[in-house]
Amino acid sequence: MTDGRVVGAGALRAFSADVLVALSAERDTAVLVAESLVDADLRGIDSHGVHLLDLYCTRIGNGQIDPRGVARVVDDRGSVVHFDGGLGFGQPCGVQAIDLGIERAREHGIASVLARETTHLGALGYYTRRAAEAGCVALAFQNGPTIVPPFGATTPMFSTNPFSYAFPTAEEPSVVFDIATTAVAGNKLLLAKKRGDPTIPEGWANDEHGRPTTDTERASVHQLQWFGGHKGFGVGFLVELMAGVAAGSSFGRTEDTASPALGGDRVAKGFQFVVIDVERFMPATELRARVDALVRDVHASAPAEGVEHVYVPGEIEHLTRELRLGEGIPLSDGVLETLDKIATDIEVAPLLDRGRLAKDHA
Numbered sequence: 035m036t037d038g039r040v041v042g043a044g045a046l047r048a049f050s051a052d053v054l055v056a057l058s059a060e061r062d063t064a065v066l067v068a069e070s071l072v073d074a075d076l077r078g079i080d081s082h083g084v085h086l087l088d089l090y091c092t093r094i095g096n097g098q099i100d101p102r103g104v105a106r107v108v109d110d111r112g113s114v115v116h117f118d119g120g121l122g123f124g125q126p127c128g129v130q131a132i133d134l135g136i137e138r139a140r141e142h143g144i145a146s147v148l149a150r151e152t153t154h155l156g157a158l159g160y161y162t163r164r165a166a167e168a169g170c171v172a173l174a175f176q177n178g179p180t181i182v183p184p185f186g187a188t189t190p191m192f193s194t195n196p197f198s199y200a201f202p203t204a205e206e207p208s209v210v211f212d213i214a215t216t217a218v219a220g221n222k223l224l225l226a227k228k229r230g231d232p233t234i235p236e237g238w239a240n241d242e243h244g245r246p247t248t249d250t251e252r253a254s255v256h257q258l259q260w261f262g263g264h265k266g267f268g269v270g271f272l273v274e275l276m277a278g279v280a281a282g283s284s285f286g287r288t289e290d291t292a293s294p295a296l297g298g299d300r301v302a303k304g305f306q307f308v309v310i311d312v313e314r315f316m317p318a319t320e321l322r323a324r325v326d327a328l329v330r331d332v333h334a335s336a337p338a339e340g341v342e343h344v345y346v347p348g349e350i351e352h353l354t355r356e357l358r359l360g361e362g363i364p365l366s367d368g369v370l371e372t373l374d375k376i377a378t379d380i381e382v383a384p385l386l387d388r389g390r391l392a393k394d395h396a
């Protein structure tokens with residue numbers, strides 16, 4: 035029995051963009067969102083890849099995401115800029131914000147760009163890596179719906195509150211750390227449910243009564259566990275402060291949005307990107323060489339028993355991308371069926387009918 039097929043990145047991007055255009059997005063927006071989703075699939079961050087089209091279709095269909103919503107600057111203080119995302123796609127707002135953050139960091143040394151009334155950004159590393167590739171250090175925070183209880187509680191109050199940082203390098207791939215502050219991203223649990231996996235690893239989630247479970251069906255996406263207990267909760271709390279409180283967005287139980295989707299259904303999210311021009315630390319070439327030296331020290335460390343290779347943050351994703359650019363992106367039957375249903379519903383050419391699937395990796 036086989037599960038799934040391998041699909042080229044090019045075909046997947048074209049399909050995803052066509053779906054978003056059929057849902058009324060401008061072509062430029064659709065291409066940008068498609069690019070960010072397929073980038074996640076290429077890097078093995080399958081929880082934030084094209085399977086999210088299903089979620090985006092639902093949210094557009096019920097009016098929670100405005101596919102033509104435009105992000106605009108609402109307060110500009112030079113080194114600190116606030117956006118309102120207009121409840122449009124998060125990705126175009128995110129790219130605009132990180133690019134502005136890079137520009138302002140070069141001008142002021144350090145800059146912070148915040149956004150309210152934005153929606154899902156996808157994988158945060160997409161934005162921090164963009165800054166690292168432009169020679170800056172970046173930190174990213176995004177909050178969201180009230181689905182995760184505080185540490186030691188059962189009342190859902192936070193999102194999976196992702197956090198990412200990236201550092202530029204000389205010859206090594208950029209260092210990119212990119213995590214949910216819960217043990218796993220909610221989408222990983224959703225994907226396990228979609229795939230029909232019977233069990234999930236211990237420590238991912240509780241059932242709806244707050245009891246730990248490894249039963250995929252019983253695990254509640256509203257009862258995820260923090261990574262490292264109170265420590266993950268502390269970092270997740272920082273994300274809520276930076277992305278929700280400071281951005282003027284909804285946070286905790288406080289709603290500050292024009293969207294009717296509130297609480298656990300909240301789609302209006304806040305984010306904050308902090309960007310630092312490394313030239314303010316020391317000459318960029320020197321800093322990049324020092325980061326490379328640290329990466330190589332880590333690589334040269336003695337691996338523990340059973341470990342083949344010691345990695346730095348972002349490396350596994352970089353290697354997966356190299357592999358998948360050559361061999362294609364594996365999509366499970368469950369994800370393919372979802373994409374097929376979307377294609378039928380909105381009348382775009384199905385993914386598997388598009389030519390040169392496995393060869394079209396560009």
Ligand SMILES: NC(=O)c1ccc[n+]([C@@H]2O[C@H](COP(=O)([O-])OP(=O)(O)OC[C@H]3O[C@@H](n4cnc5c(N)ncnc54)[C@H](O)[C@@H]3O)[C@@H](O)[C@H]2O)c1
Nearest residue numbers: 155156157158194196210211212213214219345346347348
């Ligand atoms: N936008 C949102 O609302 C939202 C919410 C939650 C999560 N997310 C995204 O979900 C994605 C997945 O999050 P996650 O928590 O499941 O990630 P994860 O647990 O898979 O951790 C990924 C990070 O750990 C590093 N890593 C993994 N294995 C390693 C190893 N052996 N050695 C060294 N480093 C290693 C990776 O390079 C990467 O930086 C992220 O892209 C995150 O931004 C987004």
